[in-house]
Amino acid sequence: MAEQLLDKNLHEQMIRWRRDLHKHAESGFLEMRTASLVAAYLDSLGYGLSIAEEVMQAEARMGVPPQDILDAHYRWAEQNGADIDWLPKFKNGMTGIVATLKTNKPGPVLAYRFDMDALDIQEDMSAGHIPFEKGFTSLNEFKMHACGHDGHTSIGLGFAKTLIDNKEQLGGTIKLIFQPAEEGTRGAKSMVEAGVVDDVDFFIAMHLGIGVPSGEFVAGNSGFLATTKMDIAFKGTAAHAGGKPEEGRNALMAASSAVLGLYGIPRHSAGASRVNVGVLNAGTGRNIIPSLAELKLETRGETSEINDYIRSQAINVLEGAAKMYGVEVEVDIVGEAKSSMPSKELVETLARAAETSPLLKKTVEWSTDSAGSEDATYYMERVKELGGLATYCIVGSDLTAGHHNERFDFDENSMLAAVDVLYRSALSLSKA
Numbered sequence: 001m002a003e004q005l006l007d008k009n010l011h012e013q014m015i016r017w018r019r020d021l022h023k024h025a026e027s028g029f030l031e032m033r034t035a036s037l038v039a040a041y042l043d044s045l046g047y048g049l050s051i052a053e054e055v056m057q058a059e060a061r062m063g064v065p066p067q068d069i070l071d072a073h074y075r076w077a078e079q080n081g082a083d084i085d086w087l088p089k090f091k092n093g094m095t096g097i098v099a100t101l102k103t104n105k106p107g108p109v110l111a112y113r114f115d116m117d118a119l120d121i122q123e124d125m126s127a128g129h130i131p132f133e134k135g136f137t138s139l140n141e142f143k144m145h146a147c148g149h150d151g152h153t154s155i156g157l158g159f160a161k162t163l164i165d166n167k168e169q170l171g172g173t174i175k176l177i178f179q180p181a182e183e184g185t186r187g188a189k190s191m192v193e194a195g196v197v198d199d200v201d202f203f204i205a206m207h208l209g210i211g212v213p214s215g216e217f218v219a220g221n222s223g224f225l226a227t228t229k230m231d232i233a234f235k236g237t238a239a240h241a242g243g244k245p246e247e248g249r250n251a252l253m254a255a256s257s258a259v260l261g262l263y264g265i266p267r268h269s270a271g272a273s274r275v276n277v278g279v280l281n282a283g284t285g286r287n288i289i290p291s292l293a294e295l296k297l298e299t300r301g302e303t304s305e306i307n308d309y310i311r312s313q314a315i316n317v318l319e320g321a322a323k324m325y326g327v328e329v330e331v332d333i334v335g336e337a338k339s340s341m342p343s344k345e346l347v348e349t350l351a352r353a354a355e356t357s358p359l360l361k362k363t364v365e366w367s368t369d370s371a372g373s374e375d376a377t378y379y380m381e382r383v384k385e386l387g388g389l390a391t392y393c394i395v396g397s398d399l400t401a402g403h404h405n406e407r408f409d410f411d412e413n414s415m416l417a418a419v420d421v422l423y424r425s426a427l428s429l430s431k432a
Contacts, residue, residue, distance in 0.1 A: 006423070010161060011416040014154040018412065019136040021150040024080055025118035025143040026073070028181030029064050029093035033077040034116050034153065036086040038178050041157055042099040043086075045164045047176070050196075052094035055177075057193040062186040063229070063334035064093045080139070096187070097178040098196050101163055107172020107430045108201035111383075112422060113376055114156030115182035118145045124406040131409060146408040148208040148397070151415055153178065155206070158419040163426060170430045175200065177379075184229055185337035188375035192382050202346060202429050203383040203390040205376035206418060208397040211369065214411045215361035216396035217354045217421060220347035222340075222366070224392070225272065225300040226307035227373035229335030232318060234258075234282075236327035238291035248289025249326045252282035255293035258321035262297065265313045271302030272370075273310050300373060304338045340377035342366075343389035350393060353424040359417040367394070372403075395421065 026034050035051075043049055065073075070093055077087055095116070123129075123137050123144040131137045138144045145151075160176055177196060181187030197203060212218055234255050239248030259277050267273050275297065282293035299314055301307030315331060322329035347365055354363045380390035397414035401407040 006162065006416060006420055010158050010419070014158045014415045014419070015412050017154040017157055018150050018415065021153055022131055022145045023136040023139055025138040025140050025145050025150070027120050027143050028117045028183055028186055029061065029095060030070070030073045031095040031116045031180050032074055032087060032090045033080060033082040035090045035095040035097055035178070036077070036083040038116070038153065038157065039086045039089070039097055040083040042097070042160055045160055047099035047101055047160065050098045050100070052089055052096065055098045055194050055196050056094050056096040056190045058094065058190070060190040060193040061093065061181070062189065062336060063181070063184050095180040096191050099160060099176040099178070101167065101174045103167055103170045103172060103430070105171040107170070109173045109175065109199050110426060110429055111175040111177055111197055111200040111203045111379070112156070112159065113177045113179055113203070113205040113379060114152045115149045115179050116153045117149055117181050117183050117187070118143050119147060119183050119404060121146045121404065121406055129407050129409065130400065144406065146405060147183065147403045148410050149182065151208050151410060152206070155415050155418045155422070158415065159422050162419055162423045166423070169427060172430045174426060174430065182375055184335040185227055185373055185375040186335045188378040189336065192378045197379050197383050198386060200383050201388045203379055203388060204350065204422070204425060205374070205379065205392045206395055206422070207392070208395050208410050208414055208418065209399050209403065210394050212394045212396035214396050214398045214414050215417070216364065217360050217362070218364045218367045218394040219351040219354060220342035220366045220391045221369070221394055222342055223368050223370045224337070224339060224374045224377060225274065225302060225370070225372065226304040226339040227298055227300045227335070227337050228307060228311045228333060229298045230314070231332040231334050232295040232297065233330045234293040234322060234327050235330070236291045236325065237289070239289040241287045241289055245289060249291070250289050251293040251327050252290035254321045254325040254327045254329070255280060255282055255295055257324065258295065258318050261317035261321060262314055265310060265317065268301065268306045268309055271306050273302070273306050274300035275310055275314060302339065307339070337373045337375040338377040338381050340380040340390070342380070342391035343384065346389035346391045349428060350391060350425050353428045354421045356424055357417065357420045359420050
């Protein structure tokens with residue numbers, strides 16, 4: 001039997017953290033309460049902290065909420081348990097944190113990424129949904145931790161405590177990256193552009209669930225698709241539909257033609273590709289030529305090159321539809337992620353560490369199963385470009401419903417397994 005390294009009390013604390021974060025769900029760039037509590041705890045442990053503008057390039061953020069929403073949410077955080085000393089530092093959507101542990105012994109620089117944001121989903125409030133039955137459903141309407149990032153943040157805090165408690169066993173430097181706005185692939189680029197992984201030798205990101213059952217672990221997942229998220233606005237001219245239709249420029253017709261054209265983009269022979277229009281809003285009345293139409297769409301590709309092809313074709317379609325109907329079109333890139341292949345050597349090292357954990361029943365080195373898209377790929381690609389190794393691992397967790405579902409919940413026992421395997425990886429890699 002492998003040695004048990006973690007204290008049961010830590011698991012109970014992680015459950016308390018997770019349920020508190022779930023109850024106070026905050027979506028991308030609004031994680032002000034979350035970030036304030038994370039920073040306060042890491043500071044109390046003795047970590048060196050870099051935050052906000054120190055670890056985020058503001059102009060590299062994508063899909064930042066309008067200022068009035070940022071201001072309103074700041075006031076909400078003040079009234080709902082944020083750490084008042086730290087909260088002002090996270091205003092205006094600058095909610096990133098990097099905590100650094102220097103062991104003062106020789107060794108490499110390790111980095112672990114934990115995402116903090118919730119989704120814009122209304123949580124289910126009915127029997128059978130465990131957060132509802134146990135009283136920790138989200139207080140925020142249309143905000144819910146429906147992907148497990150509340151668990152990820154709690155794992156990051158539990159991991160931070162474990163590292164500090166065992167600092168004498170470690171070497172080198174360990175960086176814990178707490179990232180905003182993973183949903184919509186909006187936040188990682190700003191932290192990468194700020195240089196937070198430019199000194200990193202080994203980078204590991206993790207996720208709970210993703211179809212892997214409790215007790216299992218995947219050391220390297222290469223199933224993430226590159227993606228681009230776009231908000232589109234067609235702007236025409238309103239006119240009386242019966243009296244003077246020729247004076248109008250119909251934004252709805254342009255948008256409708258664009259949607260059909262987007263779904264007609266030829267697939268790419270080199271691998272999987274996707275395009276989806278999720279939202280089309282247009283018009284104000286049946287007797288008015290619509291002057292505004294808005295689309296929300298995404299492209300995806302098995303590789304960054306395939307996604308670049310689909311994105312380029314999509315923009316051609318959008319511009320062509322606008323020209324055909326004599327309207328203007330504005331394209332706003334509100335999220336983006338790359339494809340990235342995990343480093344084989346690091347995957348093997350991580351798998352060996354996981355195999356020693358008594359909290360795991362099965363370890364798989366590699367998975368190519370489709371897992372949507374993830375902006376952790378920005379860190380992975382930067383680390384690899386600079387000569388380091390990177391991987392994305394999955395800690396299995398039984399789910400009550402799929403990711404991004406209003407009844408989503410995960411097996412809280414998987415959080416302790418995650419901390420255990422991450423700590424074992426740190427023990428192995430910090431002396432590399």
